[in-house]
Amino acid sequence: MSSSGGGVIGGGATVAIGAETGPDVVLRPRGPKASALGSSRGGRIALRTIALGYLALLLGAPLVMIFYRTFEHGLAPVWDAVSAPNALHAMRLSLEIVLIVVPLNTVFGIGAAILMERGRMPGKTLFGLLIDMPFAISPVVVGLALVLVYGRAGWFGDELAAQGINIIFSVPGMVMATALVTLPFVVRETIPVLRELGTDSEQAAETLGASPWQTFWRVTLPGIRWGVGYGVVLTTARALGEFGAVSIVSGRIQGQTQTLPLYVQDRFENFDTTGAYTAAVMLALLALLTLLAMNLLARRANKRGGH
Numbered sequence: 001m002s003s004s005g006g007g008v009i010g011g012g013a014t015v016a017i018g019a020e021t022g023p024d025v026v027l028r029p030r031g032p033k034a035s036a037l038g039s040s041r042g043g044r045i046a047l048r049t050i051a052l053g054y055l056a057l058l059l060g061a062p063l064v065m066i067f068y069r070t071f072e073h074g075l076a077p078v079w080d081a082v083s084a085p086n087a088l089h090a091m092r093l094s095l096e097i098v099l100i101v102v103p104l105n106t107v108f109g110i111g112a113a114i115l116m117e118r119g120r121m122p123g124k125t126l127f128g129l130l131i132d133m134p135f136a137i138s139p140v141v142v143g144l145a146l147v148l149v150y151g152r153a154g155w156f157g158d159e160l161a162a163q164g165i166n167i168i169f170s171v172p173g174m175v176m177a178t179a180l181v182t183l184p185f186v187v188r189e190t191i192p193v194l195r196e197l198g199t200d201s202e203q204a205a206e207t208l209g210a211s212p213w214q215t216f217w218r219v220t221l222p223g224i225r226w227g228v229g230y231g232v233v234l235t236t237a238r239a240l241g242e243f244g245a246v247s248i249v250s251g252r253i254q255g256q257t258q259t260l261p262l263y264v265q266d267r268f269e270n271f272d273t274t275g276a277y278t279a280a281v282m283l284a285l286l287a288l289l290t291l292l293a294m295n296l297l298a299r300r301a302n303k304r305g306g307h
Contacts, residue, residue, distance in 0.1 A: 063284060070277040081278035089255050090263035091282065093171070097259065098239045101179045105235050109186025110228060114220070116187075117194040132188075134181045142180050143248025146173060169251035174259070177245035182238045186231030193227030194220075229297045237290040241283060 070078060081087060112131060116124060134142065150167035151157045160167060167173045201223070205215045221228075243261040250257040258266065260283055267275035 066277055066280050066284065069273065070281045073274070077274045078278050081272075081275040082282070084275065086254050086258065087263060087275065087279060090258050090260045090279070093174075093258070094240060094260040097171075097175055097178050098236055100175050101182060101239050102232060102235050104179055105182055106186050106228065106232055108183070109190060109231055110221075110224075112187045113190035113194055113224075114216075117191050118199070131184050134183055139177075139181050139242065139244030140248060143177055143245040146177055146180075146245075146249050150176075168249050169253070169257060171257065173249035174246050174257060177249045178239050178242050181242055181245050182235045185234040185238065186228060189231035189234065190224050190227045193224045197223045226297060226300070230294065233290055233294040233297060237287060237294075240286050240290070 112127075115121065116128060121127075147168055148154050149156060150160065150173065152161060152168070154168075157168070165172075167176070197220075201219050202215050205219045206212075210218070241261060242259075243265075246259055247262060247265075250259070250262065252258055252262050252266065254266065260279055264276050264279045264283070267273075267279060
């Protein structure tokens with residue numbers, strides 16, 4: 001090939017060779033490849049449009065309508081609905097259940113994750129299946145199971161009633177139902193982080209004389225904190241919005257055993273649309289705050305992983 005000439009390689013790019021400056025290879029995509037790139041970009045745009053349209057149809061439009069219906073008559077009806085005694089009690093009870101359930105499931109989730117990933121015990125597979133059971137069965141079934149065990153006609157109902165302890169149709173039953181349906185989140189978010197963390201650091205700490213408790217607090221827990229935090233956020237979101245299991249065991253008594261989701265249904269069934277929409281907006285705002293916290297945790301975890 002001459003030094004001042006040019007050639008074509010592969011039919012898809014032109015090779016220009018300079019006489020004085022040495023080889024100067026310029027690859028220029030031609031017709032078929034350029035059209036393939038264009039169609040690929042168009043396909044991505046189409047997929048994004050379909051995904052965003054699907055989300056807007058299922059999530060965006062209902063949320064917009066709820067906010068519109070809530071504030072269409074001004075702020076005064078909304079304030080009256082928010083400050084109603086039953087609404088305040090429902091909000092307070094929902095937050096109380098969250099404050100009880102989330103720490104319990106966090107402690108259990110960390111312990112169960114370490115046991116399943118680090119421990120050696122028979123029946124580990126069965127233990128994992130039991131933890132995942134709330135993912136597979138309806139929350140209503142969870143509520144009915146609690147009634148069969150702790151209700152007046154259940155296995156332990158008479159004995160507990162004789163001691164003056166009421167589980168079903170009271171707050172303890174609601175806490176138990178919420179704890180059951182939110183049981184797997186911390187466990188399943190922590191196990192992959194433990195697996196990725198490995199055991200080298202823990203073994204090094206033990207070699208240096210650290211006790212198991214010191215190893216956990218100074219090595220294991222800092223290494224899994226992002227997974228635990230993510231599981232806590234998911235547990236909080238599910239506990240706030242739980243309806244099925246709680247509706248079975250609560251009795252739905254106004255001002256006593258009515259959480260915020262149950263209050264929404266009660267107001268809607270009683271044709272108090274402003275109260276129902278206002279309570280729904282409160283739940284939506286709590287959910288948005290939970291999602292914001294989840295995204296912040298994910299970003300911090302990604303930045304930490306990048307470093």
